Amino acid sequence: xxxxxxxxxxxxxxxxxxxxxxxxxxxxxxxxxxxIGLYFILAFLVIVGFNVIASNNNKIIANKYSITQESLYTTxxxxxxxxxxxxxxxxxxxxxxxLFMLVLVGNFIGMVPYSFAITxxxxxxxxxxxxxxxxxTIIGFSEHGLKxxxxxVPAGTPLALVPLLVLIELISYIAKxxxxxxxxxxxxxxxxxxxxxxxxxxxxIMAASPLMxxxxxxxxxxxxxxxxxxxxxxxxxxxxxAILTCSYIKDSLDLH
Amino acid sequence: MLQAAKYIGAGLATIGxxxxxxxxxxVFSSLMSATSRNPAxxxxxxxxxxxxxxxxxxxxxxALMIAFLILYS
Numbered sequence: 001x002x003x004x005x006x007x008x009x010x011x012x013x014x015x016x017x018x019x020x021x022x023x024x025x026x027x028x029x030x031x032x033x034x035x036i037g038l039y040f041i042l043a044f045l046v047i048v049g050f051n052v053i054a055s056n057n058n059k060i061i062a063n064k065y066s067i068t069q070e071s072l073y074t075t076x077x078x079x080x081x082x083x084x085x086x087x088x089x090x091x092x093x094x095x096x097x098x099l100f101m102l103v104l105v106g107n108f109i110g111m112v113p114y115s116f117a118i119t120x121x122x123x124x125x126x127x128x129x130x131x132x133x134x135x136x137t138i139i140g141f142s143e144h145g146l147k148x149x150x151x152x153v154p155a156g157t158p159l160a161l162v163p164l165l166v167l168i169e170l171i172s173y174i175a176k177x178x179x180x181x182x183x184x185x186x187x188x189x190x191x192x193x194x195x196x197x198x199x200x201x202x203x204x205i206m207a208a209s210p211l212m213x214x215x216x217x218x219x220x221x222x223x224x225x226x227x228x229x230x231x232x233x234x235x236x237x238x239x240x241x242a243i244l245t246c247s248y249i250k251d252s253l254d255l256h
Numbered sequence: 257m258l259q260a261a262k263y264i265g266a267g268l269a270t271i272g273x274x275x276x277x278x279x280x281x282x283v284f285s286s287l288m289s290a291t292s293r294n295p296a297x298x299x300x301x302x303x304x305x306x307x308x309x310x311x312x313x314x315x316x317x318x319a320l321m322i323a324f325l326i327l328y329s
Contacts, residue, residue, distance in 0.1 A: 010329060186321045189321060240311070
């Protein structure tokens with residue numbers, strides 16, 4: 001009997017090369033399709049396929065996929081409208097919608113057993129959040145020019161406190177871009193590791209003896225509950241990621 | 257020796273979860289009192305509460321992540 005027994009709960013996050021070429025071209029070229037790349041392609045196909053099915057051959061009457069897609073669309077549109085109140089806010093809706101769908105589908109694909117959670121990788125989430133931070137800075141400069149620097153000085157500050165406050169505000173400005181990515185990555189990673197560890201414990205309990213197999217059903221029910229919580233967190237984190245991106249864009253559009 | 261220190265460190269790192277627990281409790285207790293004062297605002301308040309829940313839960317998960325990293329790497 002062979003079991004796919006996993007020693008460390010961090011092992012599920014390892015990036016392996018599925019297929020690729022290593023060739024001594026241009027120094028040393030390595031081009032490979034890793035499992036994270038495969039799951040990105042999968043997420044892309046799911047999003048595109050979902051939207052193609054939802055268009056229902058351009059018929060007027062909607063099918064159930066169209067209704068799902070429309071309710072998602074309305075949720076995100078409501079969020080963008082309440083967060084970015086200025087009329088320019090609507091420009092950023094397609095971006096927020098894409099971001100939300102990518103994170104949502106990535107989280108949900110990660111919840112499938114034996115699959116790979118792309119959003120648990122800080123290399124992906126931090127890349128997205130730092131891109132957002134840079135983009136938000138560029139938006140602020142193009143909207144306000146050099147007045148954007150007033151973002152770092154709250155109104156009504158005594159002159160003596162300005163150097164200290166600028167430093168603090170600058171650090172918090174960078175930290176909000178970092179924490180956006182770390183929050184998503186840490187949430188998904190901690191959730192997957194928690195289910196893996198509890199699953200390993202339950203396996204050891206249930207494999208011990210026939211009596212323990214019956215008793216082990218009780219923690220198994222707990223594990224099902226935790227998996228339900230993880231599904232909720234997968235949605236909430238995608239929502240929070242989108243809503244915080246909205247509020248960062250609003251901050252640099254309105255300067256507090 | 258190193259293994260024992262790892263276990264002690266991971267156990268200490270989970271103390272941070274106490275703060276996250278207090279934070280989540282505060283978020284939902286405030287939601288309850290606010291909803292009982294003005295039930296008409298419930299959907300809007302619930303949105304903010306979910307946001308607050310996710311933000312305060314994430315701080316606890318940072319501690320949990322550190323504990324996992326100490327244990328397994």
